[in-house]
Structure formats: structure tokens, C-alpha cells
Amino acid sequence: MIRKRPSLWLKTRWHTKDRTFVMDEARKAELKDYSDKIGKNNLVPLWDRLKTLVTPEPKSPCQAHLWQYEDIRPVLLEAGHLLTAKEAERRVLILENPGMPGESKITTSLYAGIQLIMPGEIAPAHKHSQAAFRFIIEGSGAYTAVEGEKSYMRKGDLILTPNGRWHDHGNEGDEPTFWLDGLDIPIVQFLDASFMQHHSEETHEHVINDGDSLARYGSGMMPMDFEPVSNTSPVMKYPYDRTRENLITMKEAGNPDPCHGYKLMYVNPVDGKSAIPTMGAFMQLLPKGFDSSAYRSTDATVFSVVEGTGKSKIGDKTFNWGPNDTFVVPSWHYVQHFANDECVLFSYSDRSVQHALGLWRQDRGNR
Numbered sequence: 619m620i621r622k623r624p625s626l627w628l629k630t631r632w633h634t635k636d637r638t639f640v641m642d643e644a645r646k647a648e649l650k651d652y653s654d655k656i657g658k659n660n661l662v663p664l665w666d667r668l669k670t671l672v673t674p675e676p677k678s679p680c681q682a683h684l685w686q687y688e689d690i691r692p693v694l695l696e697a698g699h700l701l702t703a704k705e706a707e708r709r710v711l712i713l714e715n716p717g718m719p720g721e722s723k724i725t726t727s728l729y730a731g732i733q734l735i736m737p738g739e740i741a742p743a744h745k746h747s748q749a750a751f752r753f754i755i756e757g758s759g760a761y762t763a764v765e766g767e768k769s770y771m772r773k774g775d776l777i778l779t780p781n782g783r784w785h786d787h788g789n790e791g792d793e794p795t796f797w798l799d800g801l802d803i804p805i806v807q808f809l810d811a812s813f814m815q816h817h818s819e820e821t822h823e824h825v826i827n828d829g830d831s832l833a834r835y836g837s838g839m840m841p842m843d844f845e846p847v848s849n850t851s852p853v854m855k856y857p858y859d860r861t862r863e864n865l866i867t868m869k870e871a872g873n874p875d876p877c878h879g880y881k882l883m884y885v886n887p888v889d890g891k892s893a894i895p896t897m898g899a900f901m902q903l904l905p906k907g908f909d910s911s912a913y914r915s916t917d918a919t920v921f922s923v924v925e926g927t928g929k930s931k932i933g934d935k936t937f938n939w940g941p942n943d944t945f946v947v948p949s950w951h952y953v954q955h956f957a958n959d960e961c962v963l964f965s966y967s968d969r970s971v972q973h974a975l976g977l978w979r980q981d982r983g984n985r
């Protein structure tokens with residue numbers, strides 16, 4: 619027969635407000651002794667941890683932050699004279715969230731860095747489990763090649779590097795070229811699924827022309843009998859002139875979304891889902907004077923300013939931004955954008971992952 623312990627029932631008082639028990643010192647000591655004892659066997663009482671593990675709302679170490687391009691550009695150029703792209707393999711400054719020092723993360727799930735390649739340089743071919751995109755900030759004449767398809771870079775272009783594919787970067791022009799690297803490094807790290815290899819040659823053979831995949835897959839048509847080889851978009855470059863033109867056409871029609879202005883998502887034309895399965899990428903236009911409604915979502919989002927100046931209120935902080943600046947909005951923080959001029963903002967997040975797992979939530983600001 620199971621016996622109730624009347625002594626414990628009597629000793630327990632339920633604190634209704636935050637659902638904790640009120641205990642006297644003797645009982646606290648008893649429970650502490652217990653957890654110390656079982657700790658030796660790598661066991662931990664859930665009742666000490668439940669509140670921090672299962673929170674009523676997202677509680678992130680990720681902090682809202684702004685990186686100004688004028689602080690990055692000169693020191694990255696300095697690195698351009700300190701070591702070659704070949705020596706560094708990739709000459710990149712990581713944008714590390716101040717709330718997670720040492721973790722190489724801009725949000726809990728995503729990585730960001732600014733990469734520089736000097737004229738004449740090559741960043742040698744390698745491949746890895748992590749997927750990447752390059753969002754071009756400054757310079758032209760450089761390229762990323764993915765398994766032989768060379769995509770030349772211009773400001774505002776988005777170039778994909780699907781996971782597991784050989785890729786190298788080079789600069790055939792005469793200007794230093796800078797871009798934002800977005801990678802799913804923390805997701806792959808979390809899942810312990812990282813593999814990487816160096817190519818036997820410095821560059822993979824370049825056999826496919828710039829724009830080839832865009833022509834084949836990215837113009838509302840598909841090659842006959844096309845069978846996708848992966849769930850990443852087969853389009854390697856989404857050129858800015860097209861993206862911008864689409865946003866301008868939308869703006870001319872009017873009726874901006876109160877939270878987003880005019881906003882498009884980069885999609886895989888094969889399935890209409892995110893171009894890269896582990897990262898959602900977006901581009902939005904905010905008309906001059908636009909003052910967005912407060913918005914929050916569970917996908918912490920990294921923004922890169924393409925055109926215009928403005929400010930964003932993120933939680934209780936306000937950041938003034940201009941072209942080429944990067945800022946991050948943590949999960950479930952209200953964000954409100956104010957556009958001084960007509961602004962174009964690129965952004966990326968783990969929305970696609972949260973969507974796939976049924977975790978994504980948004981709140982369109984009914985405060």
C-alpha cells in the first residue's frame with residue numbers, strides 16, 4: 619500500500635503567485651543535500667531547473683546591437699595588409715553578439731562576419747556542412763564560385779553557397795571587395811554535424827558562366843525534366859538590380875505592410891520555400907518617412923542596411939543606422955523602424971528552421 623506522507627503535506631505551503639513552494643531552512647538544506655548526493659551520479663533534479671529551461675517567453679542571451687561599417691572597414695583593410703586571403707583561408711571579422719562573448723554567434727542560432735578579398739587574391743576552395751550566403755556590401759570584380767559557377771559580385775547581390783559544395787572566392791577587379799557572410803554555423807554546431815574538406819587545387823575548375831543558374835531556374839521557368847539535387851535553391855545569385863526593381867514596382871502599387879513596408883523573401887523556385895533551408899533571407903523597402911508598427915517574432919534577425927538612413931527601436935534601445943551598417947534584433951524583442959529616406963534593408967534569420975519545426979510565432983504589435 620502506498621502511504622501518503624502527511625508530514626510533507628503539512629510542511630508545504632503553495633505560493634500561488636509564481637507557483638513556488640515556500641520552504642523553511644531545514645527543508646532547503648535537506649533538498650540541497652539530496653541534489654549534491656545525486657549529482658555525483660550525473661543526475662540533476664528538474665525542480666531546480668524547470669523555470670530556466672521552460673520559460674513563459676523567449677529569454678535570450680542575444681542582445682540588440684549595431685555594428686557601424688565605418689568601424690569595421692578600416693580595421694578589416696588593416697587585416698588586408700597583415701595577412702593574405704590564402705593565409706587566413708577566409709579573411710573575415712566575426713560580428714560577435716556582446717551577450718555571447720567567445721561564441722562566434724550574432725544570434726543564438728546564426729553566424730555573421732564581414733569578409734574582405736583584395737584585388738588579385740584567391741580564397742582557396744573548400745566545402746563544409748555549413749551553408750552560407752554572401753550579401754555584397756562594397757566593391758565589384760570579385761566573385762564566389764560554387765562548383766565551377768562563378769557569380770560576380772555587385773553591391774546588394776545575394777550569392778548562395780549551399781552546404782557540401784566546393785566554393786572559392788577571387789578578386790579579378792582592382793577594388794577591395796567586402797561582403798556580409800551569413801552562415802548556419804551555430805545550428806550545425808548544436809547538431810554536431812560539421813564536416814569540412816579542402817580541395818586539392820586552389821580553385822575548383824570554373825566551367826559555368828555567371829548568371830547561368832539564374833537563367834535556368836530563376837526566371838519563372840525550369841529546364842525540362844529537372845530533378846533537384848538538394849533542398850537548397852538551384853539559383854546561385856539573386857542580383858540586386860532585379861530585387862530592387864521588384865520592390866520599387868511594389869512601392870508604386872502602394873499599400874505597404876504596416877510592420878514591414880514592402881518585403882520579399884528569397885525563395886527556392888523549386889518549392890517556394892527559403893532559398894537556403896537553414897536560413898531565411900529577406901529584402902525590404904521602407905518609403906521615406908515610414909514609421910513601422912511595433913513587431914516581434916521568435917526569429918532573431920540580422921539586418922544589413924543597403925540604402926538610406928534611419929533608426930530602429932529594439933526593445934528599449936534605439937539605434938541610428940546608415941548604409942552598410944549591421945544590426946541585430948533578438949528573439950521576441952519589439953522592433954520599430956523609422957526611415958529618414960527611402961531605405962532598403964536586407965535581413966536574415968532562422969525563420970525557415972522554426973517554421974519547419976512548428977515553432978515560429980509573430981506578434982504584429984497590438985500593444
Ligand code: GTQ
Pocket residue numbers: 708710730731733746750799801
Ligand atoms: O567563405 O567559406 O565567414 O567557411 C566563415 C566560414 C566564410 C567561407 C566565413 C567560411 C566562410
